Amino acid sequence: MQRVLNIETIKYINKNVKVCGWVNSRRDHGGIVFLDLRDRSGILQIVVTPTAELAKDIKNEYVLEIEGKIQKRPIKMFNPELETGEIELKAENINILAKAETLPFDLKDLNVSLPVLLDYRPITLRNKKIQAIFKIEEEAINSFRKTMKDLGFAEFQAPTIVPVATEGGAEVFHIDYFNGDAYLAQSPQLYKQILVGVFERIFTITRAYRAEPSVTTRHLTEYISLDAEMGFINSWQDLMDFCETVIRNIFLDLGKSCQKELKLFSATLPKLGEKIPRLKMKEAQEIIFKRTQRDNRESPDLEPEDEKEIYEFAKEKYGSELIFISHYPTKKRPFYTFPDPKDPEYTLSFDLLCRGLEIVTGGQRINDYEKLVKNIKKRKMKIKDFKFYLQAFKYGMPPEGGFCLGAERIVKQILDLENVREASLFPRDMARIDQRLSVSKKRNPRRKTSSLSGNKLKK
Numbered sequence: 001m002q003r004v005l006n007i008e009t010i011k012y013i014n015k016n017v018k019v020c021g022w023v024n025s026r027r028d029h030g031g032i033v034f035l036d037l038r039d040r041s042g043i044l045q046i047v048v049t050p051t052a053e054l055a056k057d058i059k060n061e062y063v064l065e066i067e068g069k070i071q072k073r074p075i076k077m078f079n080p081e082l083e084t085g086e087i088e089l090k091a092e093n094i095n096i097l098a099k100a101e102t103l104p105f106d107l108k109d110l111n112v113s114l115p116v117l118l119d120y121r122p123i124t125l126r127n128k129k130i131q132a133i134f135k136i137e138e139e140a141i142n143s144f145r146k147t148m149k150d151l152g153f154a155e156f157q158a159p160t161i162v163p164v165a166t167e168g169g170a171e172v173f174h175i176d177y178f179n180g181d182a183y184l185a186q187s188p189q190l191y192k193q194i195l196v197g198v199f200e201r202i203f204t205i206t207r208a209y210r211a212e213p214s215v216t217t218r219h220l221t222e223y224i225s226l227d228a229e230m231g232f233i234n235s236w237q238d239l240m241d242f243c244e245t246v247i248r249n250i251f252l253d254l255g256k257s258c259q260k261e262l263k264l265f266s267a268t269l270p271k272l273g274e275k276i277p278r279l280k281m282k283e284a285q286e287i288i289f290k291r292t293q294r295d296n297r298e299s300p301d302l303e304p305e306d307e308k309e310i311y312e313f314a315k316e317k318y319g320s321e322l323i324f325i326s327h328y329p330t331k332k333r334p335f336y337t338f339p340d341p342k343d344p345e346y347t348l349s350f351d352l353l354c355r356g357l358e359i360v361t362g363g364q365r366i367n368d369y370e371k372l373v374k375n376i377k378k379r380k381m382k383i384k385d386f387k388f389y390l391q392a393f394k395y396g397m398p399p400e401g402g403f404c405l406g407a408e409r410i411v412k413q414i415l416d417l418e419n420v421r422e423a424s425l426f427p428r429d430m431a432r433i434d435q436r437l438s439v440s441k442k443r444n445p446r447r448k449t450s451s452l453s454g455n456k457l458k459k
Contacts, residue, residue: 001016001017001018001067002018003018003019003020003065004017004018004019005019005039005040005041006019006021006037006038006039006041006042006043006044006084007041007042007083007084008041009044009070009084009087009089010083010084010086010087012070013070013071013072013087014069014070014071015069015070016067016068016069016070016092017067017068017069017070017089018065018066018067019037019039019044019046019065019066019089020039020063020064020065020066020097021037021038021039021044021063021064022037022038022039022061022062022063022064022126023035023036023037023038023058023059023060023061023062023064023100024036024037024038024043024060024108025060025108026055026058026059026060032047032048032049033047033048033055033058034046034047034048035048035055035058035064035091037064037066037089038126042082042083042084043082043084044084044087044088044089045073045079045082045084045087045088045089046066046068046088046089046091047088047089047090047091048091048094049090049091054091054093054094055091055094058094058096059099059100059102060100060103060107061100061103061107061126062096062098062099062100063096063097063098063100064094064095064096064097065094065095065097066089066091066093066094066095067091067092067093068089068090068091068092068093069089069090069092070087070088070089071087071088071089071090072086072087073085073086073087073088103123104120104123105120107123107124107126107127108127110124110127110129110130112124114418114419114421114422115436117130117422118421118427118432119435119436121425121426121434125425128264129264129265132258132260132261132264132265133261133411133415133417133422133423134425135258135261136254136258136261136262136411136414136415137224137407137408137410137411137423139253139254139257139258140250140253140254140407140410140411141205141224141226141407142253143249143250143252143253143254144203144205144226144246144250144405145203145205146249146253147245147246147249147250148203148228148246151201151242151245152201153201153202153203153228153230154195154199154201154202154203155202155203155204155205156191156195156199156202156203156204157204157206158185158188158191158192158204158206158227159185159188159191160184160185160206160207160208160209161175161177161182161183161184161185162182162183162184162185162190163181163182163183163385163388164183164385164386165183165186171186171210171211171212171213172184172186172209172211173209173211184209185206185207185208185209186208186209186210187208187225187227187404188204188206188208188225188227189227189334189336190386190389191204192204192227192228192229192402193229193336193365193389193392193397193400193402194389194391194392195229196229196230196231196392196397196398196400197231197392197395197396197397200230200231200232200398201228201229201230201231202228202229202230203226203227203228203229204225204227205224205225205226205227206224206225206227207222207223207224207225208222208223208224208225209221209222210223213430214430215429215430215431217418217419217420218304218357218409218420219420219429220408220420220421220424220427220428220429221428221429221430222424222427222428223406223407223408223409223424224406224407224408225404225405225406225407226404226405226406226407227402227403227404227405228242228246228402228403228404229400229401229402230242230400230401230402231397231398231399231400232398232399232400233364233399233400233401234399235364236338236348236349236350236363236364236401238401239350239362239363239364239401239402239403240276240278240324240326240350240352240362242403243352243360243362243403244275244276246405247272247276247322247352247360247405248272250410251269251270251272254269254414255269262414262415265415265416267414267415267416269414270321270322270354270355270413270414271315271319271320271321272320272321272322273318273319273320276320276322276323276324276352277314277317277318277320277323277324278323278324278325278326278350279310279323279324279325279326280325280326280327280346281301281302281325281326281327281328281329281346282297282327282346284302284306284310284325285297285299285302285306287310287313288306288309288310288313291309291313292309294306294309300328300329300331300332301328301329301332302325302351307353307356307357307358308356309356310323310325310353310356311323311353311354311355311356312356314353321354321355322352322353322354322355323352323353324350324351324352324353325350325351325352325353326348326349326350326351326363327340327343327346327347327348327349327350328346328347328349328350328351329345329346329347330344330345330346330347333347333349333363335366335372335375335376335378335379335381336365336366336372336375337349337363337364337365337366338363338364338365338366338401347363348363348364348401349361349362349363349364350362350363350403352403354409354410354413355413355416357409357412357413358406358409359405359406359409359410359413360403360404360405360406361403361404362401362402362403362404363401363403364399364400364401365400365401365402367393367397367398367399367400368393369390369393369394369397372386372390372393373390407423408420408423408424409423411423
């Protein structure tokens with residue numbers, strides 16, 4: 001008999017089927033055993049009568065193959081929370097495919113600290129609410145890819161081993177590369193720009209690595225970067241227009257495909273007005289000062305509390321939970337960022353804030369070879385390190401620019417997760433590569449906290 005997915009059993013009432021999956025929960029009532037069987041499509045209730053003793057010794061997370069008849073549940077026993085809630089399978093034969101040890105916590109009602117959640121990641125990912133996070137992330141990435149292709153962008157696979165730090169600085173991971181030096185890529189930026197000279201419009205979905213010595217709720221050492229770059233732009237504002245289209249489509253697609261997952265978190269998609277508002281960084285800092293009397297007007301960037309405050313402003317004035325902030329200082333942006341011709345101390349660059357957190361960064365790039373060479377020298381970097389990259393500009397590059405989205409941050413803000421690590425399948429940070437790099441004392445996995453983010457981290 002061929003296996004049928006749980007969700008498909010709705011079409012097999014009064015027929016025999018074979019299903020496979022994990023035991024999500026077991027309930028014993030008056031000699032009758034009820035098993036909730038979980039597969040990739042959902043949950044199906046299995047009924048085991050006392051005479052067969054088929055369910056003897058079966059525990060949670062056992063992997064089973066079950067044959068039996070699909071039947072209607074009594075009306076009073078319908079479960080509206082399940083797509084299969086009006087039916088059940090009366091087991092006639094159960095084959096144990098794999099046994100499972102006793103779980104270290106209640107997987108169904110998962111309530112553990114963030115360190116424990118990640119220490120037991122292979123198990124905790126089986127929780128339906130945790131799975132929902134990554135269904136939403138998958139849909140967001142799919143939406144990005146679809147929009148890019150619809151807009152005429154070509155996809156490429158960016159290398160992650162690179163010969164030079166993309167943005168300069170020391171926040172890179174060094175690799176002993178045979179007899180030479182190499183690094184893990186901070187971003188696919190240089191390759192995106194090279195390929196504008198080939199395909200005009202280009203995008204990639206790749207991994208990026210930042211050796212930032214910080215442990216916060218906002219940062220990951222390895223993250224998923226959704227990158228786009230385009231040539232022949234008329235203005236740097238074209239980039240924000242394209243970015244807004246991408247974001248709107250992501251929210252639209254999540255609203256169509258992920259209502260069930262959003263409901264698990266009581267989450268609503270961020271509100272957008274007719275157009276996402278746009279402010280220069282200096283304008284935003286003045287607004288923040290007037291609203292809070294907190295004076296960060298000389299800061300080269302928005303502080304985390306400033307990002308949250310300008311979000312509140314945008315929500316109040318424009319009915320938007322997103323806002324573009326542009327014109328960051330030239331000295332704080334990478335060497336390839338285009339300076340504002342009207343005020344060269346600032347750049348034609350932008351960040352997009354969603355509910356008080358940056359989820360996108362982008363801007364126009366310098367497309368003039370001589371200016372790039374001058375900037376590289378000015379930053380005290382070596383021209384020879386960028387010789388490969390500079391070929392694209394030495395032999396003609398149109399006005400161009402792009403942006404990148406952080407997949408984990410988008411999901412974090414949509415679901416109001418406390419820590420971006422919750423939106424990473426297998427997060428890497430200063431303290432963890434799957435396992436914690438140093439553990440001062442063993443934690444009790446059964447210890448409960450009020451939040452998935454029980455560890456102390458900076459915001």
